[in-house]
Each structure stands twice: as C-alpha cells, then as structure tokens.
Amino acid sequence: MADAVLAPEESRSPSGAGRLPRLLWTALRVAAPVGSVLALWYLAIWFSGLPAFVIPLPTRVLEALWVDHAFIFDNLLYTLQVAGIGYLWANIAGIGLAVLFDLLPPTRHLLMPAAITLRNVPYIALISVLVLAFGDTIASKSAIVALAGFFPVLVNTMQGLRAADDVQLDRMRILNAGWWQTFSRVRLIYALPAIVAAQEITGSSSIIVAIAAEWMISTTGLGYVINHAMQNYRGDQVYAVALVATGLSFLVYSLVHALGRRLDWRAGDPRRG
Amino acid sequence: MAAISIRNVSRRFGDTWALRPVDLEIADGEFVALVGPSGCGKTTLLRIVADLQAPTGGEVRIGPDPAAEARRKRLIGLVSQRPAVLPWKRAIDDVRFTQKIAGRVGFDPAKVLREFGLEGHEGKRARELSGGMLQRVNIASAMAHDPSVLLMDEPFAALDEMKREEIGAWFDRELALRPKTVLFVTHHIDEAVMLADRLVVFSAAPGRVLEVVAVPEPRPRAPAFRQDPRFVALAGHVRALLIDRAEAA
Numbered sequence: 001m002a003d004a005v006l007a008p009e010e011s012r013s014p015s016g017a018g019r020l021p022r023l024l025w026t027a028l029r030v031a032a033p034v035g036s037v038l039a040l041w042y043l044a045i046w047f048s049g050l051p052a053f054v055i056p057l058p059t060r061v062l063e064a065l066w067v068d069h070a071f072i073f074d075n076l077l078y079t080l081q082v083a084g085i086g087y088l089w090a091n092i093a094g095i096g097l098a099v100l101f102d103l104l105p106p107t108r109h110l111l112m113p114a115a116i117t118l119r120n121v122p123y124i125a126l127i128s129v130l131v132l133a134f135g136d137t138i139a140s141k142s143a144i145v146a147l148a149g150f151f152p153v154l155v156n157t158m159q160g161l162r163a164a165d166d167v168q169l170d171r172m173r174i175l176n177a178g179w180w181q182t183f184s185r186v187r188l189i190y191a192l193p194a195i196v197a198a199q200e201i202t203g204s205s206s207i208i209v210a211i212a213a214e215w216m217i218s219t220t221g222l223g224y225v226i227n228h229a230m231q232n233y234r235g236d237q238v239y240a241v242a243l244v245a246t247g248l249s250f251l252v253y254s255l256v257h258a259l260g261r262r263l264d265w266r267a268g269d270p271r272r273g
Numbered sequence: 274m275a276a277i278s279i280r281n282v283s284r285r286f287g288d289t290w291a292l293r294p295v296d297l298e299i300a301d302g303e304f305v306a307l308v309g310p311s312g313c314g315k316t317t318l319l320r321i322v323a324d325l326q327a328p329t330g331g332e333v334r335i336g337p338d339p340a341a342e343a344r345r346k347r348l349i350g351l352v353s354q355r356p357a358v359l360p361w362k363r364a365i366d367d368v369r370f371t372q373k374i375a376g377r378v379g380f381d382p383a384k385v386l387r388e389f390g391l392e393g394h395e396g397k398r399a400r401e402l403s404g405g406m407l408q409r410v411n412i413a414s415a416m417a418h419d420p421s422v423l424l425m426d427e428p429f430a431a432l433d434e435m436k437r438e439e440i441g442a443w444f445d446r447e448l449a450l451r452p453k454t455v456l457f458v459t460h461h462i463d464e465a466v467m468l469a470d471r472l473v474v475f476s477a478a479p480g481r482v483l484e485v486v487a488v489p490e491p492r493p494r495a496p497a498f499r500q501d502p503r504f505v506a507l508a509g510h511v512r513a514l515l516i517d518r519a520e521a522a
Contacts, residue, residue, distance in 0.1 A: 174351045185374070
C-alpha cells in the first residue's frame with residue numbers, strides 16, 4: 001500500500017529538483033492521519049457534549065502521559081513481558097505442532113481437533129480456569145496470549161509447508177536428502193512468507209490480548225492501569241494507555257512486516273505487485 | 274553391463290494400466306528417447322527408473338544396483354520440465370547446492386556455467402533468467418554431482434520452437450564433452466530423432482512399446498541433419514507409427 005502511494009512520487013522526481021515536493025509529500029503522509037484523528041476528536045468533544053472524563057482534550061491526554069509516565073512505563077514493561085512470553089509460546093506451539101504434523105501425519109488427526117476446540121473456547125472461561133490454576137501470575141496471562149495467538153501460526157505454518165514445488169521435492173529425493181535437509185533447506189524457506197504473515201497477526205494481537213487479560217485479573221500491567229483509571233474517573237489516563245498500546249501494536253506490526261520483507265525470498269520479484 | 278536395465282516393469286492404478294510391462298536395456302553413454310502421446314506412461318516409466326515411484330511389477334537396475342540403491346548412492350540426475358532451481362538462490366549457488374546435498378563435487382560450477390553459455394549470469398536468480406538460460410542452470414544443477422545416468426522429463430517443452438532447437442543442439446554438444454547415459458522423455462518426434470541413439474515409441478494409454486527405432490548417425494549431430502533424407506524418413510516412420518495407431522484407435 002505504502003509502495004503504491006510512493007511509486008508515482010519516485011517516478012516523478014528522480015533528480016534533486018524533486019527533493020522539496022518529496023519532503024512535503026512525506027510530511028503530508030504523516031500529518032494527514034494525525035490531523036484527521038485530531039479533527040475527529042475535537043469534533044466529538046464539541047458535538048457530543050460528553051463530560052471531560054469520558055472524552056478528555058488531546059492536550060489533557062498528553063499531559064497525563066507526561067505526568068504519569070513513570071507509572072505507565074513500569075506497567076508497560078510488565079505488559080510487554082506478558083505479551084512477549086505469550087508470543088514466544090504461541091510460536092513454539094504453533095510452529096512446533098505444524099512440524100510435528102508434518103513429520104508424523106497421524107498426529108494431525110489426533111491433535112488438530114483439540115487445537116480447534118481450544119481455539120473456540122471463550123477466552124473468559126479459559127482465563128477463569130487459568131487463574132484458578134496459576135493465580136494472578138505472569139504464567140496465567142501469558143498462557144492466554146499464547147492460546148489466542150498459536151492458531152494463526154499453526155494454520156499458516158501448515159499451509160506454508162505445503163507450498164514447496166513438487167519439482168524441488170523430487171530434486172531433494174533424487175539427491176537422497178534426509179527429512180531435515182529437505183525441511184530446512186527447501187520447505188521452511190518456502191513456508192517463511194506464510195509464517196511471517198502469521199506473525200503480523202499474532203505479534204500485534206499479543207499486546208492487545210495481554211492488556212485484556214490484565215484488565216480482567218491483574219494488579220499490574222497496562223490493563224490494570226485502565227481499570228485503576230476507570231475507578232478514579234481518569235479518562236485521560238485511559239486514553240493515554242490506549243495511545244501507548246496502539247502505538248506499541250503498530251510498532252510491533254511494522255517491525256514484523258519489515259523483518260518479513262527481509263526474510264521473504266519473493267521480495268523484489270517484479271512479477272509480484 | 275547395461276547402464277540402465279528395465280525388466281518387465283509395469284504400473285497399474287487400481288484396474289487401470291498406466292504402463293504395460295516394458296523391457297529395455299540402455300548401454301553406457303547411450304541416449305534413449307521415450308516418445309509417445311500424452312498419458313502413455315513414459316513419465317511414469319521415467320519416475321520408476323528414478324525411484325520416485327514404485328512399479329507394480331518388474332525391476333529397474335542402474336548398473337548393478339536396484340533403482341532405490343542407485344538413488345541412495347546419488348547415481349541419478351533428474352531434469353524436470355519445470356526447472357527445480359531454487360528461486361532464492363543465485364545460479365551458481367544452486368549448482369553448488371546440488372553438490373552440497375549430494376556430498377560430491379562433479380565439476381567446478383563457475384567453469385561449467387561458463388561452458389553452458391552463462392558467463393555473466395552466474396549471480397542471477399531464477400526470475401532474472403530467460404527460459405532457455407534457466408533450463409541450462411537446471412541441467413547444470415542436475416549434473417553437478419556427476420551422476421552416471423541423466424533422466425530428463427520433457428526438459429525443453431516449455432521453450433518456443435526456435436529456442437528448443439537451439440538448446441537441443443547445445444545439449445548434444447555438451448554431452449559429447451561430458452558423456453552421460455540419458456533417458457529422455459518427449460512427445461516431440463523431431464527433437465527425439467535429432468538427439469537420441471534410439472527411440473522407444475509408446476502407444477497411447479495404456480502405454481506399451483510399439484517399436485524401438487535406432488538412429489544410425491553419430492552424435493553430436495549438425496543442424497543440417499534435420500534436412501537429411503534419413504532424418505526425414507525416420508521422423509516420418511515414427512510419426513506414422515503414432516498417428517496410424519491414434520487413428521486406428
């Protein structure tokens with residue numbers, strides 16, 4: 001999408017003469033979304049007539065972010081821990097199961113129904129059980145993050161592992177390559193684009209799910225900050241946390257996306273738009 | 274001893290014969306083309322020789338070894354119609370990849386790619402190469418571990434007619450430099466007569482051998498051989514075998 005927006009710009013200004021328009025264009029690309037969100041925000045304040053603790057002024061939110069930054073930052077670190085551990089386990093389980101299913105196909109028939117069932121149990125019920133089992137700990141919350149995130153990784157990895165071309169597999173067989181050689185040198189690389197696509201989903205949703213889990217059960221983390229702020233009618237703090245969480249999810253998404261482009265062997269192929 | 278011996282090899286899918294029992298002995302350094310209409314079982318036979326598919330009956334030996342053992346010893350090279358070059362590898366690295374997996378270096382990849390007319394293209398990836406160049410890389414990769422037999426499944430079918438003749442002539446000259454026993458599947462009669470020492474002509478499905486036609490002309494062959502009365506007579510004979518059968522059926 002971003003490439004499509006940039007493309008005409010690049011073709012229009014190959015020389016130094018086009019530098020100023022390019023700078024203006026970049027500034028506009030940043031300013032336009034920020035400006036439109038702010039404009040909607042002010043419009044909502046003026047026309048809704050809602051009290052300031054429901055829709056605070058943007059300046060008030062920034063002030064809360066500045067004044068409470070130590071408190072928010074400490075809790076942010078905790079949330080990152082929950083999200084990070086959960087994300088890691090989502091990948092260990094997702095990729096691990098996909099590889100197991102590939103290596104021992106009967107295990108797929110045994111375990112896939114369980115994975116689908118687990119995927120469809122309401123998370124609230126799962127959280128309750130996990131809190132009963134582990135209490136209010138990092139383990140219980142990261143388990144929720146892992147449960148919410150492993151399924152896209154599993155499904156995409158399974159699909160990706162089937163993406164290798166038959167002629168490549170014949171080639172490996174003719175060379176008497178073992179399972180691991182064929183897997184690591186051919187099939188895994190074919191699967192990378194699909195695995196990266198799963199990370200874009202699981203990576204950014206890990207933060208959101210971690211906050212949701214903290215909101216329900218925790219006494220630390222950004223979810224807890226939201227709870228705490230609500231009880232004290234601190235709408236500004238809720239918005240500040242939302243701002244941080246959104247920024248963080250976006251950052252994770254962008255990082256994964258950028259990393260994905262580096263790992264994707266199809267990148268730079270002119271036949272791919 | 275024959276380089277490849279195919280003894281009473283057949284393949285059935287349920288009640289349907291894909292390949293009626295075939296017997297064929299291929300001498301060391303010989304180039305044998307399997308010719309026939311689509312679906313006659315020639316690719317099935319090639320895959321059985323490659324140990325990529327099991328026969329319903331019969332046995333294949335490569336030299337003294339059963340096909341499975343020959344594959345384990347990496348004595349087979351396979352060239353498919355769609356190139357098996359890995360899309361993320363540069364041409365030269367793809368050739369090295371074969372040698373690394375096989376654990377055997379048949380030749381110097383840089384030198385061979387130069388000989389194959391790919392000088393200056395060694396660092397390119399599949400998508401940056403033309404169809405003809407890519408098929409040359411594919412052949413280089415298939416031969417890189419110095420297999421004793423080369424199995425080729427319609428390797429030039431995706432190329433246009435002129436490219437096809439050009440790459441065929443090039444491959445003929447290459448084989449003179451690095452002799453290999455070749456089993457070559459094609460449905461292109463002229464290509465088979467131009468390249469092969471013998472043509473094994475298959476009937477339409479279920480495939481069985483109609484006739485084995487020898488081409489008594491030393492290889493490599495000059496392009497002028499195409500206009501030679503013997504070429505025209507041989508190609509005409511094979512065409513008649515296939516077309517008469519098809520019309521009778």
